[in-house]
């Protein structure tokens with residue numbers, strides 16, 4: 001299949017181009033487009049055949065439901081069976097933005113979107129290109145992240161292109177994504193709100209509005225919990241290289257890492273470090289990327305960097321991190337999955 005590549009400036013939306021992308025979606029095709037979190041791979045959510053194509057293009061297991069994206073709050077009523085009070089409050093206060101809410105689905109949403117569940121995830125993105133394309137489509141847009149299943153989610157058009165060229169109808173280039181991690185998934189279909197996937201909007205941000213929110217914290221950063229989002233049980237965010245997370249609080253054991261790196265080099269391995277301090281390559285690795293010294297900046301660069309290490313032929317990537325703020329939970333959730341649970345304590349032992 002020939003994949004058409006178009007570019008839309010987020011600061012100055014070309015409506016004719018947005019219409020072109022919207023029409024492809026409306027007519028049953030697949031279009032990748034930017035959102036504020038990661039790039040999405042969109043299809044008409046009311047068209048089962050089109051939705052099936054998403055699973056094929058990504059190689060995604062079909063028991064993993066999709067998020068339905070809208071550009072206008074009033075579209076929610078076509079997608080959901082009912083809007084609980086707390087959902088209303090979240091929509092009013094956090095949309096448009098990086099949070100998806102799960103509620104009971106309407107009959108219009110087919111089983112391919114919901115993977116047979118009685119619920120549906122809905123999200124209204126804030127990214128201007130996403131909104132223009134969804135609005136132009138004139139239908140709700142089912143969209144997972146636009147990566148091949150298992151790989152890090154794409155946060156740049158080049159990474160979408162790498163995974164999807166030849167498999168989908170169109171790629172809309174709208175530049176880099178600013179959040180860099182996928183939306184918070186908040187389940188509001190049960191008795192109490194539960195965060196199934198942590199993201200930029202944290203439990204602490206939600207609680208003043210809707211009271212106690214379960215999940216979205218320490219318990220979810222470990223890989224061994226029973227996944228509640230069907231999608232969280234699969235291999236995730238994995239570059240080709242092996243990833244090691246090196247946790248520290250204050251004093252990083254640099255000598256220990258330098259030793260590890262030299263051992264790896266002796267074995268013929270190409271080493272990489274994704275750093276959270278801007279001091280240059282003090283680690284002596286073959287590849288060095290500075291990810292950022294706040295959890296926000298590091299998250300923005302995380303998936304992008306993991307793919308860059310692959311492009312640079314890294315065999316093993318070390319990720320020293322020390323973040324402890326609210327957003328760091330979401331960051332660790334993704335990073336620990338990329339590392340398949342390889343997490344080491346790298347606090348330097350004094351004396």
Ligand code: TXA
Pocket residue numbers: 035037038039040041064065066067100102114117119120121123143144145146181182183184185196197228229230231232
């Ligand atoms: O930021 C995002 O959410 C991006 C952009 C494109 O909007 N999309 C995204 O979609 O990350 P995806 O398909 O890669 O992840 C959706 C997650 C999966 O873990 C899926 O299992 C979960 O949401 N999910 C979707 N519908 C659900 C439902 N009805 N019940 C429970 N989990 C659901």
Ligand code: MG
Pocket residue numbers: 144145153
């Ligand atoms: Mg995904």
